[in-house]
Amino acid sequence: MSEKNTESVNSSKVYTLYYAFFLIPLIITIFGVMFFFMFKVLTYETSSPDDYLTDIQIGSSTKRWQAAYELSKLLSNPDIVPKDEGFKNKMISIYEHSIHDDPMVRTYMALAMGRTGRYEYGSTLIDGMNDKDKGSRLAAIKALGLLRYIPAVNAVQKFTEEKYSNP
Known part of the structure; x- marks a missing residue:
């Protein structure tokens, strides 16, 4: 036992x-x-560039800049960049109307346009060099550099001469 x-x-x-x-x-x-x-x-979440543009256009203030940031990250992949004219026109329209919005939205929209590699955004970004917000101006200049937009060379030189010639 x-x-x-x-x-x-x-x-x-x-x-x-x-x-x-x-x-x-x-x-x-x-x-x-x-x-x-x-x-x-x-x-x-899987969002397309069009979804992010819609969020930027009609979203709340925090959602707009976050969507613009995500869009700028997403468009750095050339395979995802939409080629249609409607997308291009909507990007330009939102960028132009964002001058009265949060500066972060305009900053990230400029970077998004630069990362597309599409030359058509160049003239709009040159106008962005005159923004009141320094971050937005810097983003517009960086986006022009990303685009390698040759007509912007004189505008950037003129901009730097005006800003830094007088101590």
Whole structure:
């Protein structure tokens, strides 16, 4: 009888160790991974450049600059840049109307236009060099550089001479 008690106690210890060091941590890990992927799937958003433009146009003040930031990041990929005229016209229109908006919207819109690589935005960005906000002016100059917009060279030289010639 003593042998059966010893076997029973050893068997009980094995099950305790099995549950304590393998099964319970495995279950906790599985639930943690499921929890992580559940939130990853629930919070995943795929937005197109047109969706971001719509958010910039009609979104709340914080959503506008965030959408402009996301758009500028998204348009750095040349495969995603829309080629249609409607998108180009909407970008220019939003940029021109954003002069009365949060300067961050205008800044990120300028960078978005520069990252497209489309020469058509150059003349609009040259006008952006006259903004009141320094960040917006700098973004317009950077966007012109990203576009390699040759007609802007004289305007940028003139801009720097005016701003930095007098101490």
